[in-house]
Amino acid sequence: MGDITKKIELSYDEFLAEVKKAKKFHGHICGGIFTGIKVALAAKKILNIKKYPDRDLIVITEIDRCLTDAVMSVTGCRLGRKTLKFNDYGKFGATFCSLADGRAVRIAVRPDAMDRIQKEIEKKNIDEHDKESYGLAVFCLPVKQHFIITKTEVNFSEYDLPGRPKVIKPCSMCGENIFDGRHETKNGLACCRPCLNGPGR
Template identity: 30%
Template sequence: MQNFQELFEIGLKFHGHKCPAMPMGLKAGLAAMKVLGVERSKHKELYVKAETGKGHAAGCFLDGVMTATGCTYGKSNIQKLYYNKMAFTLIDTKTGKAVRVSLKPDFFEKALASPFVQKRKAGVLPQDIDPEITDPLVNRIIGLKESEFLDIGKVHTVDFKKGKGLFEIKRCEKCGEVTFVNKLRVSPEGKTVCMSCSGYQD
């Protein structure tokens, strides 16, 4: 497994800016992996059910979790539940063993009162915040013990069903674009069409 510093550098490049929340997620992901005794996912050995949402503070947490675990949207081994909570469940898909990890409420409440977050509230972009504000906060997160900021649940077993990969494609008879067959629809005119051309709206 890559060491923490290597993963931290990967996380910074992937995430795009330096902030406290990404390393929170990185350390949380590594903590969950340690509890389950698993290595970083190369294919779909692990699965994350993330409880973070959209547009709330510290959503950067999830990029840290993804960096640590190797669970990505491209590999389809992460699911976002949109609960707007700073928590996730990591599942070992081979054994069904799982563990839920969340930020301690007191810790997160204090984190949201930090100078970094106050700047964000004022509309300052994270990459434009003075390193004199950002760096000490990030370094503090890196130096924390898991027990100081994480609530780690008990290992439990879930009924995890692995899906089969889909390889069959067809061209949409309206726009001509290649589409995997499970998302094709039959139009009122009897043509096989993609979701976009079918007029379907989620």
């Protein structure tokens, strides 16, 4: 991909349309929503995705906060369709993986990006409650200053891909079915993780 951040120009009209959509999905408008939308639109450019939703796209998000909802809203990727994965790293980042050509890009928010936006807001005397101007300030920060963008590689197991379940095993302890190879094996018997490790794990 060379210098992948070089020529990323996003459309403000597209950004605004996504803000409208994301407001419905997430329940409010906030900095994380603006940022997540920008992340998803940048990924679209970098991976040459024509249109969201793209059936050959899997997104891995890294935080259970606003940014992830924005990425879901823009891309249409969903946990329930196996097109969204969640790595609980507590970081404002997401990896976009094109199953069609195997390319993947991770986009994360630079640690100093929030300060830059804040300074811009103060400089222009923008009221924090003026969401439109706030959104514009987030949008206008150049992609290179806003994000760390890295080309990466992700290999999904057949169990992680969308489609019908490849394997279903009953747990030898509780009897409930375990899908998609998520069972553990103890003494040669299939076990679900909560039976083996305790509830919630």
